[in-house]
Amino acid sequence: MAATATHEEPAPILRLTGIDRRFGGVHAVRGVDLQVRPGERRAVLGPNGAGKTTVFNLISGEFPPSAGRVELFGLDVTTLPARKRARLGLSRTFQTSRLFAGLSVEDNLYLAALGVSAGHLRLVPSGKDGTLRAAARAMAERIGLDTRLDDLVMDLSHGEQRQLEVGMALVAEPKLLMLDEPAAGLSRAERVRLTETLIGLDEDITLILIEHDMDVALRVAKWVTMMHDGRVIVEGTPDEIRANQTVHDLYLGSGLIAHA
């Protein structure tokens, strides 16, 4: 795997080395190496079952790899639990929304902001938590949910829930943001809005994106990693990926796996 830019290379913000993960008899991820530099816009593509979400879970610390090494922000975090990685500045969304259905939109965002700050166990009334409440409301406005602050999340539409997923990841002000299929199930208008949000992200935030929608993925990403069968098979710019025969075969459902 060749690096893109040949000029000066900053230290990677994320480095996976020889990552393996088995679930019983299933070999979900096989020897994946991956490097992401600060400020990068990276898309991870691949058909269902390629191992994309497993790689995400290994990076965020849902479970440890069977073999290999995960480094975040220059630290070896292979055995560090998810909550400590979050506090280092990693923030993620989930493929199927994992929101607090019994809480209001504002309380969801409040908890997301609270997670990376001190004082999880404080007994102060959360309504008087000025700074975090302000951050929660500002984020609600940014994702277009400011009119639904007091509504329970279980009463939101699918599109609104997906927006909230992204908002909850952003309100933690991460250094590394990982989005798992943020556009899944969104309407056309909602996709356009999401794409704009992602393109408009602060340049300091590093973004890794799993997305099946090529319009979203290839517009947002500057560099694409293509996975299949637990392996990284191609990496390149969006243009190179568009022109790549293997990618076409995989996404058009060809039974033959061509060799790139």
Add this chain to the structure above:
Amino acid sequence: MNPTVSTRRIAWPALIAVVALAAIAPLLVSDFFLSAILTKALWLGIAAASLIFLAAYGGMVSLAQVGIYGIAGMAYANLVLADGGAAAAVNPYLALVAALLIATLVGLGFGWIAARSEGIYFLMITLAFSVLVYYFFSQVTGLSGFGGINSVDLPGIVGSPEQDPLPRYLVTLVVAVLVFLGLGVLSRTAFGLGMQGVRDEPARMRALGFDVTLHRTLAFGIAAFVAGIAGVLSVFYNTRITPGSINLAQTIDVLIVAVIGGLYRLEGAWLGALTYALIDNYSREWVPEVGNVLGPARFNTLIGVLFLIIVLASPGGLIGIAEQLSRKVKTPRRAPAPMPAPQTVD
């Protein structure tokens, strides 16, 4: 997925009305009713509230609450009563504080173990705890006396319930209101919201940076403190404590109280306890004699049937039924929407 749980503000007008009614109740009812129904409903309600608090805000249905209140009750009784019914060994107020401390510490320790399991496994491990506590006190007669610890000294503020049950009733009432308000306020703190986050999506909470096990453990400790209060009040109520009063049947009774009232709202604890106390006391008189089939001795059957009807009519218990009724009476100002609202196409 929990049915319609949400963070609710305390309904002050309703609370004030109920407390006012409870405060004048001694003028309206007999001493028997005051003790056997109202006082019992208040302390049993606190025990059920500790269960509902964990279930509604933490997503943990615990059967350990009776075990914990048994520990508090036994600790209190042992501390105030020297062996053989001699004069009080420890000041009752001091014993009370010590009993609550012991219950809370045991709760934290056990919660730390139980917090790692979920769902049916959590239910089983907490059930095992209650059974363990029961057998411990059944067999270690050095702590439970033979057939229980009798004529336990009570704090002065409770007076002598045999002569005048009113002070004990008022003390229990005040404590119940404080427990209700305390848990209500707690649910809106940073910690309380975190608990509800753990209830809805523990994986998300971890990804956000929270220590889910710590949250669960502390929630369990708080519930143990509340259960401990119920345990000490149960000793005030019975003026004795026996292993038989903290057995498996009592564990099931507290669960039934919580389910009848409504597992998803704290208020349900006392509504369920009042209903239970009424049925438990009066159902013998209600069951008609029908040959060998029915009779006053079958009051347990009546309790069972009532329980089934309530649970089938409303998974949210009596509080759930009350909510449904008030929804029908009032024209809904805002869709309560257990189902997602229909979406307009854009």
